[in-house]
Amino acid sequence: MSITALSFLAAAGGEEAVNPLLPQPMEIVGALVAFGILYWLFKTKVVPNMEAMYAERTAAIEGGMQQAEAAQAEAAAAKAQYEAQLLSARTEANEIRETARAEGASITGEMRTQAQAEAARIVDNAQRQIEAERQQAVVSLRQEVGTMSTTLASKIVGESLEDEVRQKGIVDRFLAELEAGDVRPEKVGSAGQDA
């Protein structure tokens, strides 16, 4: 639409034509003031703050990534440590098993030895008892045989030996012999005491 056409329209409206291409001075002032204020606000209050925030955000994101990397490294270290611990635990378990097996074997052996010793002791005891009883039997048998042989001998020798006086004399003599230190009766006595 050309300027003449616009002028024609304006004229048709019954008003004085205004040239729209001529700036009104007050509007130029208004535009400068408006632009100036807005520019000042953006330059001093908005752009520095926004740029600072962006820098901070970039730093935060980079920091976050570093943190994540650190966390990952930490996790890897923890895993390695855990595996090492697991390995050592396994080794330890093996050792303990081996020790237990060896101990078990030694305990079994010991028990066997003990049992054998016990058995030997019991057998020994039994043998000794048997021996002692045999000795006792021998002693008592000897006494009885002595008594019986004495009795038999006196029956065979006759009534003379039954004479009280003589009998007394023989007994005295026998006692005297005992006091003199004859070995034979002591042997008999010690065997009797042993039973």
Add this chain to the structure above:
Amino acid sequence: MSLNVMLHHLVPALAAAGNSEGGEMHQPGPNDFWQPLIHIGGNDNFAITRPALVALATVAVIGWFFVSTARSLSVVPSRKQWYAEQAYDFVRNTIGRDVIGAKDFKPFLPLLLTVFFFILLNNVVGIIPFVQFPTMSRIAFPLVLALIVYVVYNVTALKRKHGLIGYLKSLVPPGIPPGINVLVFVIELATYLIIRPVTLALRLFGNMLAGHMLLLVFFVGAEYLLFESQGIGMKAAGAVSFAGGVLMTFFELLVEVLQAFIFTMLTAVYIADAVSDHH
């Protein structure tokens, strides 16, 4: 309250433009964009106009939004901060960093942000009820912005290309035969010094003026046909005109956003040109 009055309330531009009680249809024109609100003295030159107040109001809104957000920023954004970041990042990364280059874009960030959000909001208020005036349809505003950009990219180029001689030399790309050489220089000089600022200002101004005038035509026409004229055919045409106006309003929104983007993008391109080492 009649629909007519309601429409006037909702569309202040209509209230100003379409007061044609019972008479002939008001034909929308550039005069509708001259809306002085506060007169200082008798001179129209010093009247405070509606777009000037709208511009200051948008500065207050943009300033409040970004400053209040930037005052309490956190690395993990709140909802409001997220929205602000999306808007900020669009200008910062898509327009600033990608066009000017990661090395040089930071000093120009406040300029790009100011230009983009100032134009965007001032365009969008053109279809927002109760404001409904595109500030950029007044030549003073796009002109001031274009001149600021003009000064910035020329001063930057003078600094970066080691003075006036270096700047003028950089206008001609190497490897052009003598003779044509001169022609290219003249064209480039005109481009850098005249064409760029003029097109920058006029593109934005023209789009906003024409777009808003188109809406005025549709809605003023709809109003006239619906309420002032007789006959079912006229009323139907009025309804169609109204529907067309609604449709054009959405189209206008697209144009408004696009123009803000284009202006800022070109600003970045010119600055990129100025900071580049070669032509």
